[in-house]
Amino acid sequence: MDISFQQVGYSYAVGTPFEKRALYDVNGSIASGSYTAIIGHTGSGKSTLLLHLNGLLKPTDGVVRVGDVNITSHTKSKELKTIRKQVGIVFQFPEHQLFEETVEKDIMFGPMNFGVPAEEARTRAHELIKLLGLPEDVAKKSPFDLSGGQMRRVAIAGVLAFQPSILILDEPTAGLDPRGRKEIMELFYTLHKEQNLTTILVTHSMEDAAQYADNILVMHEGRSVLSGTPEEVFSNADKLSEYRLGLPRTVAFQRDIEKLFGKSIGRLALTEDQLAIAVSQALKEEGER
Amino acid sequence: MKEILSLDHVSYTYETEDEKPHKAIDDVSFTVQDGEWIAIVGHNGSGKSTLAKLMMGLMYPNEGKIRVFLEELNDETVWEIRSRMGIVFQNPDNQFVGSTVQDDVAFSLENNGVPFEKMVPRVLDSLAQVQMEEFLDHEPHHLSGGQKQRVAIAGALAMEPQMLILDEATSMLDPQGRDEVIRVVDDLKRAKGLTVLSITHDLEEVLLADRVIVMNEGKVMMTGKPEEIFAHGDVLESIGLDLPFASRLSRELRKHGVNIQGEHMTEKELVNELWTSHFNK
Numbered sequence: 163m164d165i166s167f168q169q170v171g172y173s174y175a176v177g178t179p180f181e182k183r184a185l186y187d188v189n190g191s192i193a194s195g196s197y198t199a200i201i202g203h204t205g206s207g208k209s210t211l212l213l214h215l216n217g218l219l220k221p222t223d224g225v226v227r228v229g230d231v232n233i234t235s236h237t238k239s240k241e242l243k244t245i246r247k248q249v250g251i252v253f254q255f256p257e258h259q260l261f262e263e264t265v266e267k268d269i270m271f272g273p274m275n276f277g278v279p280a281e282e283a284r285t286r287a288h289e290l291i292k293l294l295g296l297p298e299d300v301a302k303k304s305p306f307d308l309s310g311g312q313m314r315r316v317a318i319a320g321v322l323a324f325q326p327s328i329l330i331l332d333e334p335t336a337g338l339d340p341r342g343r344k345e346i347m348e349l350f351y352t353l354h355k356e357q358n359l360t361t362i363l364v365t366h367s368m369e370d371a372a373q374y375a376d377n378i379l380v381m382h383e384g385r386s387v388l389s390g391t392p393e394e395v396f397s398n399a400d401k402l403s404e405y406r407l408g409l410p411r412t413v414a415f416q417r418d419i420e421k422l423f424g425k426s427i428g429r430l431a432l433t434e435d436q437l438a439i440a441v442s443q444a445l446k447e448e449g450e451r
Numbered sequence: 452m453k454e455i456l457s458l459d460h461v462s463y464t465y466e467t468e469d470e471k472p473h474k475a476i477d478d479v480s481f482t483v484q485d486g487e488w489i490a491i492v493g494h495n496g497s498g499k500s501t502l503a504k505l506m507m508g509l510m511y512p513n514e515g516k517i518r519v520f521l522e523e524l525n526d527e528t529v530w531e532i533r534s535r536m537g538i539v540f541q542n543p544d545n546q547f548v549g550s551t552v553q554d555d556v557a558f559s560l561e562n563n564g565v566p567f568e569k570m571v572p573r574v575l576d577s578l579a580q581v582q583m584e585e586f587l588d589h590e591p592h593h594l595s596g597g598q599k600q601r602v603a604i605a606g607a608l609a610m611e612p613q614m615l616i617l618d619e620a621t622s623m624l625d626p627q628g629r630d631e632v633i634r635v636v637d638d639l640k641r642a643k644g645l646t647v648l649s650i651t652h653d654l655e656e657v658l659l660a661d662r663v664i665v666m667n668e669g670k671v672m673m674t675g676k677p678e679e680i681f682a683h684g685d686v687l688e689s690i691g692l693d694l695p696f697a698s699r700l701s702r703e704l705r706k707h708g709v710n711i712q713g714e715h716m717t718e719k720e721l722v723n724e725l726w727t728s729h730f731n732k
């Protein structure tokens with residue numbers, strides 16, 4: 163399902179003294195089956211934008227289109243039923259989506275809610291507990307009696323369990339240990355490829371945005387201000403710094419090395435592998451001269 | 452050097468309905484000196500947040516003793532001790548009590564009997580330090596993730612604590628915001644001798660610490676200076692951790708036949724060596 167934003171505006175608490183404009187005139191489109199990263203400074207509107215994608219928030223102005231459903235300020239909640247089944251959101255704070263008595267029940271809730279029989283849901287839950295690197299004995303524990311990173315893993319499992327076709331991830335690796343971070347980002351990527359998921363990742367890790375995304379959307383003060391491939395976006399260091407964003411470590415290192423060489427060492431290094439190859443190649447050539 | 456915190460054979464098991472509950476903290480001992488910056492690292496569930504809660508006296512060890520500011524932590528001492536500590540919890544939502552940002556930051560000052568004339572500037576200053584001065588009357592629960600973390604940090608700084616415990620306090624900040632907050636804390640350490648215990652998964656932040664405590668399955672696995680800890684790359688990987696970017700890159704470059712002599716923790720050091728060995732002949 164393709165997604166698009168047309169002149170989307172959103173205000174929290176409209177008509178109260180706390181009214182707060184969070185989005186202004188956001189535009190953009192996300193192709194079915196693509197991987198999009200959304201980056202932006204604290205408070206730039208990333209989470210607010212994501213919450214529009216399954217109708218948890220409805221735009222104050224403009225239209226959010228998900229597949230063939232238009233979401234506007236007038237859309238009724240029951241019109242969003244079909245979308246809710248397709249769109250899985252991993253929230254920024256895992257505590258906001260955990261609620262059942264046990265981890266197992268929590269993970270089973272999504273699939274059962276969409277009609278999957280209990281036994282199958284339970285099987286899925288146990289598979290996911292393993293896949294997300296959780297200790298086997300968490301199944302019967304309360305999701306609130308877990309460490310922060312363990313809660314995060316349960317929240318992710320609960321979303322993957324109902325097999326959405328659009329996967330929305332709001333800083334899914336915050337709180338994960340380094341191995342968990344790597345493995346779970348790889349897991350999302352594998353699912354993205356194998357099941358042709360439309361994946362949207364909000365992240366403060368420029369490295370993850372560079373490595374995984376087909377496209378990047380930059381948010382700044384409630385507006386969509388820049389979009390393009392990682393190469394395009396991260397070639398534009400000056401623009402990014404206007405939006406108080408920096409370069410991925412790989413690209414920043416590449417720039418430092420290029421200063422030494424006084425010339426480019428090739429395409430933008432979006433992964434550590436690419437960087438190591440480019441730098442070693444360039445040093446070899448330099449040595450042979 | 453003067454001790455500010457010590458744990459002596461501390462163990463802790465959460466009360467649950469499990470038949471065989473395991474120890475979240477298992478025979479942990481270490482000492483922190485006044486003015487040190489300690490990074491605590493470890494896999495998810497290794498016991499870091501439990502340690503933080505024990506140090507604050509939110510619960511007491513089943514075995515062993517904790518001494519803070521040279522006093523044993525117990526029901527009699529906990530309030531006085533806590534009034535000299537600042538903590539930022541892993542989930543900022545769990546620590547908000549005020550209905551506005553400024554009330555929230557003021558709350559613990561009020562509790563500690565700070566007079567009103569002193570309180571107001573301290574609240575404003577600490578919010579300004581984390582760039583949240585424009586949000587004074589916002590509801591803390593109705594902020595973005597990073598803004599919540601900033602307010603929680605301001606709350607801890609306003610206490611003017613002697614010891615600051617940060618439990619993944621910057622995990623949702625953008626890279627620039629993270630650097631800013633760390634700089635504020637580092638300045639306080641230098642200027643006022645603040646002791647910092649920072650629980651983090653950010654290996655680049657670990658490099659700023661004087662000493663690192665590596666937790667694994669409830670036990671202390673290693674302690675040492677960052678460069679000592681990161682010399683054990685394979686061990687760290689085996690317990691779910693990793694090396695900083697520059698060390699990882701050095702390893703990769705060696706695999707590609709680049710001759711790198713030293714162990715480099717930062718990009719700057721690595722670039723310097725590449726410069727001296729390849730260009731500066």
Ligand SMILES: Nc1ncnc2c1ncn2[C@@H]1O[C@H](COP(=O)(O)OP(=O)(O)OP(=O)(O)O)[C@@H](O)[C@H]1O
Pocket residue numbers: 174175182183184202203204205206207208209210211254592593594595596597598623625
């Ligand atoms: N529930 C709410 N009520 C009122 N204002 C809100 C609410 N949630 C967010 N805001 C405000 O809307 C703006 C955008 O917030 P949002 O959470 O979308 O930012 P973000 O880009 O996700 O930031 P972060 O990287 O810190 O998570 C912020 O200024 C924030 O204070």
Ligand SMILES: Nc1ncnc2c1ncn2[C@@H]1O[C@H](COP(=O)(O)OP(=O)(O)OP(=O)(O)O)[C@@H](O)[C@H]1O
Pocket residue numbers: 306307308309310311312337339465466467475493494495496497498499500501502541
């Ligand atoms: N309230 C609780 N009740 C029961 N067990 C708990 C509770 N909180 C944590 N645990 C368990 O205690 C162990 C240590 O948890 P702790 O929160 O200290 O880990 P952590 O090192 O902070 O992990 P993370 O990096 O994920 O935050 C884990 O096995 C966890 O499941």
Ligand SMILES: [Mg+2]
Pocket residue numbers: 208209210254332595596597
């Ligand atoms: Mg957010």
Ligand SMILES: [Mg+2]
Pocket residue numbers: 309310311499500501541618
């Ligand atoms: Mg923790």
